Amino acid sequence: MLIQTQDLIKIYHMGDAEVRALDGVSITIEQGEMVGVIGTSGSGKTTLMNILGCLDRPDSGSYVLAGEDVSRHNKDKLAHIRNKRIGFIFQSFNLLPRISAQQNVELPLQYAGKSDTHHLAAKALEAVGLGDRMHHEPAQLSGGQRQRVAVARALVNDPDILLADEPTGNLDSRTSDEILCLFEDLNKQGRTIIVVTHDPEVAGRCGRTIRMKDGRVFNGV
Ligand SMILES: Nc1ncnc2c1ncn2[C@@H]1O[C@H](COP(=O)(O)OP(=O)(O)OP(=O)(O)O)[C@@H](O)[C@H]1O
Numbered sequence: 001m002l003i004q005t006q007d008l009i010k011i012y013h014m015g016d017a018e019v020r021a022l023d024g025v026s027i028t029i030e031q032g033e034m035v036g037v038i039g040t041s042g043s044g045k046t047t048l049m050n051i052l053g054c055l056d057r058p059d060s061g062s063y064v065l066a067g068e069d070v071s072r073h074n075k076d077k078l079a080h081i082r083n084k085r086i087g088f089i090f091q092s093f094n095l096l097p098r099i100s101a102q103q104n105v106e107l108p109l110q111y112a113g114k115s116d117t118h119h120l121a122a123k124a125l126e127a128v129g130l131g132d133r134m135h136h137e138p139a140q141l142s143g144g145q146r147q148r149v150a151v152a153r154a155l156v157n158d159p160d161i162l163l164a165d166e167p168t169g170n171l172d173s174r175t176s177d178e179i180l181c182l183f184e185d186l187n188k189q190g191r192t193i194i195v196v197t198h199d200p201e202v203a204g205r206c207g208r209t210i211r212m213k214d215g216r217v218f219n220g221v
């Protein structure tokens, strides 16, 4: 078992009001699965991804990642685990605008204190078919190419888990198919992939889906 959560609760306070963004989420995900997370807007999908990706902590409940309970870890410890195990892909790519594709992919390597970052970034870009676009800045790339740079950046530290939040939300259907094919290849190589999506086509290509509603997992009809 790679991921196991038990009764995750996350409450946001807005003045006097509270939003129970996660209201008792218990899930398990095995190494090598490709899982879709679906549900209406505001149902807690991004909140859950942020916790699974060690960007945030639950208010209560446990999260065991690769045998280690990380739910009470402080920021530094979470950052360390994130660097080692997790790659993120976002809907809006989140690339830095004024530097090249290659420099964008180098950043996580530099944070991790790796050497030979230039060469490793080039290899990661070649792996997503962008060997001939390394020196382009994000604005000089198409949407699909930008997302492939983001995939290369997410993978360059060789994480166990790839977390993607609406990775095809800004892409046309052909380009989104390209990104999905890339995910399927990575999954066949044994990588665990969790993908939040509104798109039934994307969800259909996952091994299974987790449906969220009002901060809970809801797999009934
Ligand atoms: N930083 C925050 N402060 C206060 N409330 C928040 C915060 N982040 C999220 N929420 C609230 O928590 C709930 C869950 O939000 P979340 O972003 O997880 O939803 P989502 O399922 O990802 O939605 P979408 O499909 O629109 O991205 C929402 O009601 C949202 O308004």
Ligand SMILES: [Mg+2]
Pocket: 045, 046, 047, 165
């Ligand atoms: Mg969201």
